[in-house]
Amino acid sequence: MERVFTDDAGKNMSAHRRSAHDMQTAPTGGVGDGKVYWHDGIGLLQSTRAAPLDAVDVLVIGSGYTGLHAAIATARGGRSTQVIDTHSPGWGCSTRNGGQISPSIKPTLAELTRKYGAERAMAIRNEGHTSLEWVGDFIKSEGIDCAYRQCGRFHAAHTPAHFRELVEDTERLGREEGVPFEIVSRGDQHKELGTNAYFGGVVLTRHASLDPAKYYAGLLQVAKDAGVAVTGNCPALDVKQEGGGYSVTTPMGQIRAEKVIIATNGYTTDLVPWVQRRVIPIGTYMIATDPLPKALIDRLFPKDRVVSDTCKVIYYYRPSPDRTRVLFGGRVSADETNPAVSGPKLKADMCRIFPELADYGYTHSWTGTVAFTFDTLAHLGQHDGIHYAMGYCGSGIGMASYLGMRLGQQLLGDPDGATAFDGLRFQTRPLYFGNPWFLPSVVRYYRLRDHWQIKRAATRS
Numbered sequence: 165m166e167r168v169f170t171d172d173a174g175k176n177m178s179a180h181r182r183s184a185h186d187m188q189t190a191p192t193g194g195v196g197d198g199k200v201y202w203h204d205g206i207g208l209l210q211s212t213r214a215a216p217l218d219a220v221d222v223l224v225i226g227s228g229y230t231g232l233h234a235a236i237a238t239a240r241g242g243r244s245t246q247v248i249d250t251h252s253p254g255w256g257c258s259t260r261n262g263g264q265i266s267p268s269i270k271p272t273l274a275e276l277t278r279k280y281g282a283e284r285a286m287a288i289r290n291e292g293h294t295s296l297e298w299v300g301d302f303i304k305s306e307g308i309d310c311a312y313r314q315c316g317r318f319h320a321a322h323t324p325a326h327f328r329e330l331v332e333d334t335e336r337l338g339r340e341e342g343v344p345f346e347i348v349s350r351g352d353q354h355k356e357l358g359t360n361a362y363f364g365g366v367v368l369t370r371h372a373s374l375d376p377a378k379y380y381a382g383l384l385q386v387a388k389d390a391g392v393a394v395t396g397n398c399p400a401l402d403v404k405q406e407g408g409g410y411s412v413t414t415p416m417g418q419i420r421a422e423k424v425i426i427a428t429n430g431y432t433t434d435l436v437p438w439v440q441r442r443v444i445p446i447g448t449y450m451i452a453t454d455p456l457p458k459a460l461i462d463r464l465f466p467k468d469r470v471v472s473d474t475c476k477v478i479y480y481y482r483p484s485p486d487r488t489r490v491l492f493g494g495r496v497s498a499d500e501t502n503p504a505v506s507g508p509k510l511k512a513d514m515c516r517i518f519p520e521l522a523d524y525g526y527t528h529s530w531t532g533t534v535a536f537t538f539d540t541l542a543h544l545g546q547h548d549g550i551h552y553a554m555g556y557c558g559s560g561i562g563m564a565s566y567l568g569m570r571l572g573q574q575l576l577g578d579p580d581g582a583t584a585f586d587g588l589r590f591q592t593r594p595l596y597f598g599n600p601w602f603l604p605s606v607v608r609y610y611r612l613r614d615h616w617q618i619k620r621a622a623t624r625s
């Protein structure tokens with residue numbers, strides 16, 4: 165498979181040796197998506213079919229993990245399947261994320277129990293654990309070479325009070341859900357992470373890491389082998405019910421499909437306004453440092469784990485799979501911004517945690533848009549007969565893969581496709597139409613609160 169990104173993201177790649185200085189002085193007029201570190205490793209990804217089929221059993225809109233996993237399931241089930249994307253295949257979050265795999269269910273068992281009762285709550289929590297295991301098994305069984313590793317996560321406490329709370333919560337997780345963990349005191353912290361910025365943490369040993377773009381490239385090959393047609397630069401502009409099925413308008417012509425799946429997550433448009441009103445698009449930002457000396461990386465990440473922290477506006481980071489760089493991410497701005505602006509802010513926050521990195525620059529700064537939901541759960545289901553799966557709230561490597569696959573099975577009428585998410589109400593709010601006008605003030609408040617807590621904990625320690 166020749167791999168060609170045909171859009172602006174791809175053009176950026178050819179300039180991947182541009183210096184950090186060039187990037188920081190780049191024009192900041194629009195919200196460009198920057199230069200993605202992972203794209204260097206996969207070359208360029210190309211459509212498997214230049215023009216879409218004009219009549220299919222299943223049309224999938226959106227070519228990320230969700231869309232491709234759904235498509236692989238339907239194609240393997242004998243249905244002709246076409247995937248289309250506005251940009252080149254995998255252009256969205258699925259080739260630009262942090263590569264950290266977790267169970268991805270944000271509400272706790274207690275919160276879910278209050279809403280849905282004990283049995284359903286545990287079933288939802290278990291879907292998270294299943295998705296984490298399932299994606300690892302899928303990668304192994306398909307032989308996808310993507311640096312997948314069950315490396316464990318060090319989840320660090322940004323204040324002593326957060327450490328106490330984290331220990332309590334994690335012990336409960338172990339007791340109630342059988343999740344294995346290790347508690348790390350501040351005294352032992354350097355065995356996990358070369359910093360004094362935190363107050364201990366916990367290790368969640370089942371969490372994993374991978375190279376997200378290599379995973380995507382492998383997935384695209386699996387889809388192609390299963391007979392899926394994937395066509396980039398082909399946005400769905402309109403969808404209409406027609407006869408027993410649907411007619412979808414694209415610049416490359418009409419596509420008639422018996423069934424339609426929307427798999428557009430953070431890039432959801434008003435194609436189906438009902439869906440757009442239920443997801444909250446949020447930008448998140450990353451940088452990749454210059455190559456670093458081996459001894460430094462070994463000191464900062466002695467166990468090669470993925471890392472996150474207890475800040476409300478979370479930081480997530482890790483060494484690159486080849487252990488030459490730090491890949492550091494977070495939401496560093498209240499408003500959506502340009503990677504040329506977010507890069508220096510991320511670097512400053514990274515250097516607060518690792519002062520040794522002040523002498524090094526960064527070569528890549530990029531952004532992508534994830535989708536949150538009002539109940540912080542992912543959702544799959546159908547509206548007016550149009551199927552969807554989305555809303556992974558910032559951690560969708562495992563869950564988007566797993567729910568995409570389950571949704572594909574549901575379209576086949578396969579009873580294995582049933583999930584604990586089926587039938588959950590997909591909420592919206594009055595006056596919300598897809599533009600999260602409330603986000604900047606919420607993010608601003610939480611970032612200020614995190615920073616104040618960090619400062620106070622540092623002066624008291």
Ligand SMILES: Cc1cc2nc3c(=O)[nH]c(=O)nc-3n(C[C@H](O)[C@H](O)[C@H](O)COP(=O)(O)OP(=O)(O)OC[C@H]3O[C@@H](n4cnc5c(N)ncnc54)[C@H](O)[C@@H]3O)c2cc1C
Nearest residue numbers: 226228229230250256257258261262264400532559560561
């Ligand atoms: C910087 C960053 C870091 C992240 N880190 C992590 C992490 O460490 N761990 C983790 O689990 N998750 C992480 N995520 C989230 C994760 O990447 C996503 O949850 C996941 O990739 C979602 O996959 P998807 O297929 O649903 O959506 P996407 O991969 O975003 O794909 C959606 C696609 O829909 C297309 N589209 C939209 N509208 C249309 C239309 N009308 N017609 C045709 N196509 C359309 C878009 O072009 C896009 O390619 C991160 C995300 C970002 C941006």
